[in-house]
Amino acid sequence: MNKYNVQATTSSPSINFDPDAMIFEIKGESYPENCWAFYSPVFDWLGDFFDTVNGALVEIDMEIIYFNSSSSKTFMDLFEMLDDQAERGKKIVVNWRYHEENESAMECGEEFMEDVERIDFNLVELTD
Numbered sequence: 001m002n003k004y005n006v007q008a009t010t011s012s013p014s015i016n017f018d019p020d021a022m023i024f025e026i027k028g029e030s031y032p033e034n035c036w037a038f039y040s041p042v043f044d045w046l047g048d049f050f051d052t053v054n055g056a057l058v059e060i061d062m063e064i065i066y067f068n069s070s071s072s073k074t075f076m077d078l079f080e081m082l083d084d085q086a087e088r089g090k091k092i093v094v095n096w097r098y099h100e101e102n103e104s105a106m107e108c109g110e111e112f113m114e115d116v117e118r119i120d121f122n123l124v125e126l127t128d
Contacts, residue, residue: 004045012038019049024060035070050085063097079116086118093120100127
């Protein structure tokens with residue numbers, strides 16, 4: 001399976017999914033003009049990936065500095081998709097990484113964590 005890479009812009013995060021190295025990262029700011037158009041290929045790629053992976057631990061690191069309400073909804077859709085995959089037996093961990101001074105990102109991570117049932121959702125505080 002091919003890697004999926006997107007370079008960050010001023011309004012969208014970098015995405016680095018490397019199935020060979022088992023690296024899955026989403027990092028940066030997220031307020032693209034058309035959120036679904038930006039993230040739809042991510043959902044498609046992950047769907048294809050989960051069709052091919054068996055039993056391996058999949059860890060997704062998310063370090064989102066700022067995001068808008070459309071991105072928040074999309075992230076919730078992503079976590080629901082991951083929860084569904086976990087229900088099918090996939091081992092999935094999400095590491096929600098936030099900087100210690102970014103209280104808003106921490107609170108959003110706490111809300112996302114409350115809404116998932118089957119994936120391991122970790123809040124990871126980053127210090128400078």
